[in-house]
Amino acid sequence: MRKILGPVLLGLGGFLLIAGLLGLVWAPGVVEKTPEQVETITYLEGRAGKLDTSTGELVENPVYAISDTRTDTELSTDETNAWVSTSCLMVDRGGERECVDGSEDMITASVDIFATDRVTALSDNESLDLPADAVPHEGLVNKWPFGAEQKTYPYWDGVTGQAVDAAYDRTESLEGVETYVYRVEIDEAPIEIAEGVPGTYTTVKEIFIEPQTGAILNQTEDQQRVLADGTPALDLEFGFTDEQVASNVEDNAGDRRLLDALTVWLPIVGLAGGVLALVAGFLLLRGARRSSNAGPNRQKDLVGAGR
Structure with missing residues (x-):
């Protein structure tokens, strides 16, 4: 499960970070403009x-x-x-x-x-x-x-x-x-x-x-x-x-609601949510690798104990 969820969270985090940066850098120049x-x-x-x-x-x-x-x-x-x-x-x-x-x-x-x-x-x-x-x-x-x-x-x-x-x-x-x-x-x-x-x-x-x-x-x-x-x-x-x-x-x-959504909430949610998702994804992947590495060692110890 960790092997699946970790990459998903990393992808989501990357997407949210990009969305947050767009809201911070790109959106004001587009929406703060007379139609x-x-x-x-x-x-x-x-x-x-x-x-x-x-x-x-x-x-x-x-x-x-x-x-x-x-x-x-x-x-x-x-x-x-x-x-x-x-x-x-x-x-x-x-x-x-x-x-x-x-x-x-x-x-x-x-x-x-x-x-x-x-x-x-x-x-x-x-x-x-x-x-x-x-x-x-x-x-x-x-x-x-x-x-x-x-x-x-x-x-x-x-x-x-x-x-x-x-x-x-x-x-x-x-x-x-x-x-x-x-x-x-x-x-x-x-x-x-x-x-x-x-x-x-x-x-x-x-x-x-x-x-x-x-x-x-x-x-x-x-x-x-x-x-x-x-x-x-x-x-x-x-x-x-x-x-x-x-x-x-x-x-x-x-x-004003549209401006706030694109220039305030999108950067906040995107940047904060992206960082959290990346951190969670990284921790899950690291945990999955540790479990994978510990599995063979544990099996080897059990085999040695039976001799």
Whole structure:
């Protein structure tokens, strides 16, 4: 039995050691990488005061926003993802929430095309042949890197068309998940309120990041746009819906379990189990050899004793 079990344990130990080393060395570079195919629809809600040009007053209404962000798999590569993101901000009249082009309830709408590194999540304007009208981006756009740190990151602001500081502000539990909250503050940046209409843009944005995966679980924003003469044009306060946050937390839990299984538990089980199996197999084989060597000697002694 020892002669059979010993080699089996040695083989198992070798297999577990290889699996553990793969989990330690190879797996992080494979799983800590944004998938090539991603399709996400994000829902936000809040309230907005929009300038009524006929009265010069802000008219306040409940609003919702929809952001549809997905990869262009034909353009994406092993190193870089191409993204197409369409979004709208609509007055909420209580009906179905959707983007309706040409509707008087549409406050803003945009299409954004960009590319990001699949590991660092930073914008990449060089690796892919993006359409000619794609605006070059800087910094992070739609996620943080795996293993996010408590520091300041460059973050793309589409209104000003440049990267701004997203500074680590605090750690906060979000439905039982620890998140790093990064704060973006922009004060009276010059922009065009509409084509040919100058004004300023002020915003405070908080982005809740699950640090292991770099996923955005929640986001809030308090934004104002003001005409050059000081007339408020837009006063907006909104964030992810409660249902969106709950969905993000649930999806992220599965991603974290997969990461833990491949980058934490596989190395632990593989390396520890492999060493134990090798040691046990070696001891069994050594014991089997001793028994085999002792057998003939014992028989010889018995024969000599009978003479």
